Amino acid sequence: DTAVSQTPKYLVTQMGNDKSIKCEQNLGHDTMYWYKQDSKKFLKIMFSYNNKELIINETVPNRFSPKSPDKAHLNLHINSLELGDSAVYFCASSQEGSMSPLPTYNEQFFGPGTRLTVL
Amino acid sequence: EDQVTQSPEALRLQEGESSSLNCSYTVSGLRGLFWYRQDPGKGPEFLFTLYSAGEEKEKERLKATLTKKESFLHITAPKPEDSATYLCAVQEDSGTYKYIFGTGTRLKVLA
Numbered sequence: 001d002t003a004v005s006q007t008p009k010y011l012v013t014q015m016g017n018d019k020s021i022k023c024e025q026n027l028g029h030d031t032m033y034w035y036k037q038d039s040k041k042f043l044k045i046m047f048s049y050n051n052k053e054l055i056i057n058e059t060v061p062n063r064f065s066p067k068s069p070d071k072a073h074l075n076l077h078i079n080s081l082e083l084g085d086s087a088v089y090f091c092a093s094s095q096e097g098s099m100s101p102l103p104t105y106n107e108q109f110f111g112p113g114t115r116l117t118v119l
Numbered sequence: 120e121d122q123v124t125q126s127p128e129a130l131r132l133q134e135g136e137s138s139s140l141n142c143s144y145t146v147s148g149l150r151g152l153f154w155y156r157q158d159p160g161k162g163p164e165f166l167f168t169l170y171s172a173g174e175e176k177e178k179e180r181l182k183a184t185l186t187k188k189e190s191f192l193h194i195t196a197p198k199p200e201d202s203a204t205y206l207c208a209v210q211e212d213s214g215t216y217k218y219i220f221g222t223g224t225r226l227k228v229l230a
Contacts (some may be wrong), residue, residue, distance in 0.1 A: 004162075033218075040202060043163070043220040056215045090162050096216060106210070107153055108218065110162030 003027050006091050006111040013081055014119055020077045021114045023091030031055075032074035033092040033108065034066060042092070049074055050096060081118045088113045121146045125221035130181050132197055132228050140192040140224045142207030150212040152190050154183050157204045157223070166192075166205075196226045 004025045013019055023030065033056075034046040047066040048056035054066070063079040074091060091111040122145045132138055133215040144152065152168050156161035167176040176183045180201065182193040192205055207221040 034138075035220075039224065041157075041225075042222050043206065043208075045220075048215065048217070056217055073186060092123075092162075106151060107165040107168050108153075108163075108208075109165065113161050 001110050004091055004093055004111040005115050006089075008114060009112060010115050010117075012117045012119065015081055015083060017081050018077070018079045018117070019081060020075055021091075022074070022115075023074045023111055024095040025072055025091075025097075025109070027093055027109060029093040029095045029109070030071055031094050031096045032068065032071075033094075034074065035090045035092060035110075037088045037113070039087075039089060045102050047076075072108055077117075079081075082115075083118050086116055086118045088115050090114075120218050121209070121211055121217075122201045123207055123209055123219050123221035125205075125224050127224060128222070129225040130195055130227070132194075132226070134228055134230050135196045137193070137197070139194070139196045140226070141191040142192070142221055143188060144190070144207075144209045144219075144221075145188075146209050146211050146219070147164055148212035148217070150210040150216055152185055153210070153218070154181075154192055155206040155208065157206055163206055194226070197226075199228045199230050202226055202228045 031050045033048045035043045049068040052068045065077045068074045092108040094108045124143045126141045154166040157163045167183040172187045204223045204225045206223045208218045
């Protein structure tokens with residue numbers, strides 16, 4: 001029944017390692033997102049995919065690479081992890097209707113988050 | 120630059136003490152304004168979407184309103200279970216339809 005799921009929920013790793021976070025949504029939405037939430041609870045968008053096409057790529061280091069194998073999945077791979085990457089990462093999805101200017105039910109549904117700790 | 124500011128940062132209320140949370144926004148074009156609730160250790164949960172000035176939405180003890188520059192989330196007779204962080208987000212109507220979140224208001228309702 002889970003609408004947006006992420007794995008793993010917790011990730012503890014050493015600096016310099018490479019890790020991946022997976023996200024899946026079963027809502028039939030066409031748009032998926034990755035957000036980073038820092039210690040002050042500020043949610044900042046990192047990437048957005050619409051129908052498997054990258055549409056938003058904020059100023060995120062090249063070490064972060066999203067991959068969308070299909071509309072229901074958006075994974076995040078992080079190379080050479082740094083201390084500053086420690087945060088909670090949220091995946092979200094919404095139905096944007098191929099970026100139609102007239103929105104209908106375009107609220108976002110969020111996953112439970114992945115708490116990444118880099119030691 | 121597009122910006123979303125929420126106030127207050129934190130709010131403590133006694134059970135039954137009504138109040139309002141504010142979300143001020145600056146965006147070149149507004150596609151929608153969203154309110155979310157976030158409980159500790161969980162992802163944000165959708166509450167309301169508002170699309171145009173003058174629009175209002177209600178759900179139980181919560182009522183959201185929208186003007187051209189700000190939105191209010193009114194909480195009437197809150198209960199301890201309403202304690203959470205309330206997040207406001209705006210979606211711009213540019214080609215990317217990006218969502219911009221505010222920093223949230225941490226609400227604590229005391230029994």
